[in-house]
Amino acid sequence: MSSNVLHEQENPGNSKFGFIVFLLSESIIFLSFFVGYIVYKTSSQEWLPLGVTELDTKGPFINTLVLISSSFVIYIAERYLHAKNLWGFRIFWLLTMLMGIFFLYGQAVEWQGLPFSFTDGVFGGAFYLLTGFHGLHVLTGVLLQSIMLQRSFVAGNYDKGEFGVWATSIFWHFVDVIWVILYLLIYMWK
Amino acid sequence: MKSSTIVKLSIIAVVLAAISFWSGQQAYSWFPPQASLEAKLIDGLFSFLVSLGTFIFLGVLGTLSYSVLFQRAAKYDYSDGPAIEGNNTLEIIWTVIPFILVVWIAFYSYQVYSQMSIQGSKDHSNLEAIEVYSRQWAWEFRYPKNNVVSSELHLPVNQRAFLKLQSEDVIHGFYVPAFRVKQDIIPGKIIDFEFTPILEGKYRLRNSQYSGTYFAAMQSNVIVESPEEYQRWLASSAKAKRTPSYNQAYQEFNNKKSKLRGWRSIKPAEPPLVNNLSPGE
Amino acid sequence: MTNITNVAIEPVNWRRYFSFSTDHKVIGIQYIVTSFFFFLVGGLLAMVVRGELITPESDLVDRTVYNAMFTMHGTIMLFLWTFPVLAGLANYLVPLMIGARDMAFPRLNAVAFWLVPILGTIMMLSFLVPGGPAQAGWWSYPPVSLQNPTGNLITGQVLWVLAVAISGVSSIMGAVNFVTTIFRMRAPGMTFFRMPVFVWTVLAAQIIQLFGLPALTAGAVMLLFDLTVGTSFFDSAKGGDPVLFQHFFWFYSHPAVYVIILPVFGIFSEIFPVYARKPLFGYKFVAISSIIITILSAFVWVHHMFASGTPPWMRMVFMASTMLISVPTGVKVFAWVATIWGGKLRLNTPMLFALGALVMFLFAGITGIMLAAVPFDIHVNNTYFIVGHFHYVVYGAAVLGIYAALYHWFPKITGHMYYEGLGKLHFILTFIGTNLTFFPMHPLGLEGMPRRVASYDPEFTFWNVLASIGAFLLGVSTVPFILNMIGSWSQGEKAPKNPWRAIGLEWLISSPPMVENFEELPIVIGEPYGYGGDHALVANLEHLEVAHE
């Protein structure tokens, strides 16, 4: 009987719906961390660790610009895919990946240069938790992108439209929005 | 509705109300002695809740029991019951009435709570604060004016008691069932806490917030006495030498036999040095 | 149909229950059986707890062992019994009830299930590490949960956090799957207001999982870092805020109780109409009130912290919001009573369990409203009154409701009838045992006996002895159930399609259903509870199972 087949099929419409539901849920984790951060910031007696007066915002600002722009770049890539221009898709997709990697690199450089660690009070913990957890998402995004890029070389793979590309792109926008909130909370809110 | 049904229903309602009122009155006897003003307020609220709860519970249980006893299908009766799908008037009634009831309960509770004002909202500038220290697993009470440290809490009757609660390690809970008051003690904070004892006697103070291995043993006594006796106790204690108090957690931990079974525990704090002569249990 | 060659062939005999099957029915049974095993383990720990409490002194086990017992009892009962067993029931029933051939994501479904034995194993392994399993209560409040007398990195507490986190991942996978399935996989004609209430309640419960669980995950991650790498989020000694953890914890764990009870409400709504032979009274109100409960449940969590470090205004606001929950819940209770009223009752085992569960739920709901009244809660918070309140729900209502469901759908799931006599014996023992165990906890709490104590003042002995006797009776009461299930499954009389003359898509197909459930998808044209009427439920009845007739 063909019955087993039925249990293996997954419909792309369902996948899209499910993925959005998942992202909504995922956003609550970030929301919880943000709320925690706000509570700590408004209630702690000692906030910034000893010897730290201000965070350097220049590096993170450049990072922010790059990440925000990458959201537009990935959109262009998607448009190319839609127009069945595979090479246009690949180039802009790769560009997005590079921008993501640049962001991660910038983040790593910033972490290296910081005068405090995650054990320095609640600020230290919250700072590394938020940026680290977000960074993990950027990394996941880049990995997903590399899988999609590699899949684009499978002949005929994208003929019916590709759920993976759609999902990766949505995920990328999500990671972007989270970063903007994070940047406002950590770097702009004095 | 037929008038005979209305009469029947009214009789049932009156009987139910009488039973509910009666159980509300019984409720007072389910508590420890009423040793504080707050206890009176809370017991009154509880009595009201029991009456209301009994009414709802018996009303629903009675209806269900009637169905179960008298509305069973006959042995070979495979027919269905009446196809009643619902009734909007009834739905509205049983949405609105519970709504009104809970607004009433909430309002009453709010009034009781503000009358209790246990979280130190009353003016307490003229009250002497007793410092309550909690640690794993001992209570320590300090009377700074008289320089007395005690393992039991002494309070003068009919005077507002004003405590400053603090913890040195984990969260503990200050709880005296006879007073019906309770407050978690959050480490790193000093928490103001007030109530008024009104009945002389000896009561149990229990830790109410789980605090690790010897949590259950972290109890002490509260002694409510006349102001004269209270002063006498303060004065005699102030003269007494400070000695380590008895501490059950400490005893058990250092008793090799009981360490044979079970897993490793955090080491209990040293028993506090206290002035009071009658050691806590 | 499509080609079969590239599909992993699933074993068709009993061995499929040990395989990575993607059939929602197999997965449902896997969930139910696995979680029942953990119910027995959790129950066994409760027996130790009650054994210790039969005398006032701490004499049966060491205090550390006692503390581990109640911590693991609570954790196992919630994360390894109630959540997975309800996920199992929902897995089995939802696709059948909405006329789908499977869940939306069959492979995700299987992964979600297989995480359960993994987290169960981790939980069990924590009994073997030095220092023993977690001993900080199922809330794991810091700073107690951060204390580490052994100094080891891998402690029971770390494994506990890990297991709970895996449970969270599994539940989120399940939730995404259920919500997508219910929104997108309904058969033609199965509009929202034709869905059985069980499906509504699963939807409501899974939405809670989606939006509540991540808060617990966030708290658990921070706790894990505090435990392992020395951050200070919740460590008051280092400037952290232990009360923030309480907010994270209860923001999820209060709604979690509705994750448990909502599907049980669904079970009630399916069972009462069948055995009273009447339509569910006020179907739409019952369906909608599930969603209202979901919404309200997100705004009441502080009622677990009325005696914690909370300011008066917070206590008052959350008192009011908590009490509001009784309104939509009352709508349901009254609807069930009205459904039963004037019916033609048949007191089969499922009906007995459902009725017993309803009465005990009512009792627990009323004590719940009392607890919501702040001044009273101040007295009984963290006493046995609380333990009594919630066991009346989690055991009295939820476990009995789950038993009702297991009996009711047993013929469908296994294709055999259970033994009615053993079922009734099981009910009587359980009903008496439950009340004997958990009623005495209320007077104990009113008199001021704290919970989580290994020893207590002798004045509390009387009620504790009763509770312990009741608990042992409850332990015994599972024996007829287990015998019944094993005996009936292997030797019970063959079950027809619809032994209860129930209305619902699952009853239109054979028992047990064939692998793809429906040969042709049903075209739904009727209401879900048309008892007493003679309206057809589907338009293509004879095509549902062509190949098998």
Ligand code: HEA
């Ligand atoms: C499935 C589980 C479940 C369910 C459904 C509930 C339902 C409710 N619970 Fe319970 N509760 C728990 C499980 C559950 N609880 C657990 C596990 C704990 C303790 C956790 C721990 O500390 O370890 C707890 C603890 C707990 C507390 C904390 C006490 C404390 O720690 O100090 C409070 C306080 O408000 C509370 C209240 C309520 C209320 C108001 C409801 C309401 O939803 C009940 C609503 C129902 C009704 C009211 C009955 C039907 C309604 C009518 C017939 C209408 C008419 C009624 C009126 C007008 C009153 N619960």
Ligand code: HEA
């Ligand atoms: C769904 C949830 C659930 C269920 C079903 C139960 C079921 C039971 N609970 Fe549970 N309980 C909790 C959830 C639950 N509990 C929670 C959340 C806590 C709080 C924990 C905390 O404070 O942190 C708690 C705490 C708790 C306490 C308080 C401990 C304390 O504060 O010190 C007590 C005390 O009596 C208790 C008793 C029982 C009993 C007697 C049962 C009985 O119904 C159990 C009946 C037993 C069985 C049905 C199994 C019988 C099996 C055998 C005898 C052997 C077979 C074994 C194998 C083959 C392995 N429970």
Ligand code: CUA
């Ligand atoms: Cu025996 Cu406690």
Ligand SMILES: [Cu+2]
């Ligand atoms: Cu709650």
